[in-house]
Amino acid sequence: MKNFFVKTHGLGNDYIVMNSKDISFEMNEKNIQTVCDVHYGIGSDGILLLVDSDKADFGLRILNPDGSEAEKSGNGLRIFAKYLYDYGFTKSKSFSIDTLGGLVYAEVIETENDKARLIKVDMGKAIFESAKVPVISEQVECLDEELQLKDRSYQINCVSVGNPHCIILKDELDDEEILKYGSEIENHPKFPNRINLQFAKVLSRNEVEIRIWERGAGYTLASGSSSSAVAAVMVKKGLTDRKLTLKMPGGQLKLEIAEDWEIQMTGEVREIASGYLSPELLQDLS
Ligand SMILES: N[C@@H](CCC[C@H](N)C(=O)O)C(=O)O
Numbered sequence: 001m002k003n004f005f006v007k008t009h010g011l012g013n014d015y016i017v018m019n020s021k022d023i024s025f026e027m028n029e030k031n032i033q034t035v036c037d038v039h040y041g042i043g044s045d046g047i048l049l050l051v052d053s054d055k056a057d058f059g060l061r062i063l064n065p066d067g068s069e070a071e072k073s074g075n076g077l078r079i080f081a082k083y084l085y086d087y088g089f090t091k092s093k094s095f096s097i098d099t100l101g102g103l104v105y106a107e108v109i110e111t112e113n114d115k116a117r118l119i120k121v122d123m124g125k126a127i128f129e130s131a132k133v134p135v136i137s138e139q140v141e142c143l144d145e146e147l148q149l150k151d152r153s154y155q156i157n158c159v160s161v162g163n164p165h166c167i168i169l170k171d172e173l174d175d176e177e178i179l180k181y182g183s184e185i186e187n188h189p190k191f192p193n194r195i196n197l198q199f200a201k202v203l204s205r206n207e208v209e210i211r212i213w214e215r216g217a218g219y220t221l222a223s224g225s226s227s228s229a230v231a232a233v234m235v236k237k238g239l240t241d242r243k244l245t246l247k248m249p250g251g252q253l254k255l256e257i258a259e260d261w262e263i264q265m266t267g268e269v270r271e272i273a274s275g276y277l278s279p280e281l282l283q284d285l286s
Pocket residue numbers: 013045062064069070071072073074075076163164196214215216217220222223224225226
């Protein structure tokens with residue numbers, strides 16, 4: 001039967017995983033929005049699509065719930081790695097994955113009842129060069145730069161971990177504030193490809209707490225690429241050590257930033273459900 005899906009979450013950041021060879025509808029903007037809608041579809045923070053790759057063991061497309069495509073996703077990669085292992089696409093516990101944001105390596109660290117539970121991902125390098133984030137800036141690296149909004153300004157720090165991120169340091173974290181300014185910052189003209197946003201509070205040399213506003217998805221409970229980006233910026237600014245824990249409303253991730261800015265991320269993933277898209281939902285897809 002066609003249109004098999006698995007829904008899995010990484011710390012409350014939930015994705016639908018499907019195999020491109022197994023779907024009978026077009027993965028266009030409108031269909032992605034419908035499938036990700038919590039009322040008219042399954043509901044999720046995005047879709048992960050298994051595709052062929054000539055560069056790695058597996059290819060991955062990462063689709064945001066607004067229908068746009070992301071270059072990288074940390075939770076998405078751990079969720080995808082679990083799917084590959086649990087559903088027999090690989091017997092090996094380590095494999096490479098080709099994303100629009102570069103090659104990554106995933107390793108199943110722990111299993112539970114023969115299913116992947118804890119996964120480590122080598123996310124690739126953090127890149128600070130403004131033009132590569134991309135962020136429009138007069139500085140080579142956009143660190144401690146002012147971002148003017150309609151009714152206030154923030155000091156921002158930008159980095160790419162395959163996808164673009166903007167980090168704002170805060171003494172206190174407030175969900176209402178990120179909900180109020182998230183969309184304005186995501187869509188600010190300074191960011192030609194839009195941006196993922198994090199408010200970050202340093203708790204100690206090894207712990208940082210964050211709130212997240214994702215490009216194309218909005219407020220999410222956790223994000224692996226956001227955690228990677230925040231960790232890289234904290235190390236760059238000398239605010240933390242290179243091994244740190246990122247705390248989010250949905251849970252925590254372990255991060256390690258190497259001297260050459262390679263990022264390793266480790267965290268849990270849990271399957272929620274699997275099944276087939278109903279013929280009635282398929283009728284609503286174009
Ligand atoms: N939830 C993800 C990030 C997904 C991609 C992001 N919305 C983007 O557009 O870059 C993660 O865990 O990293």
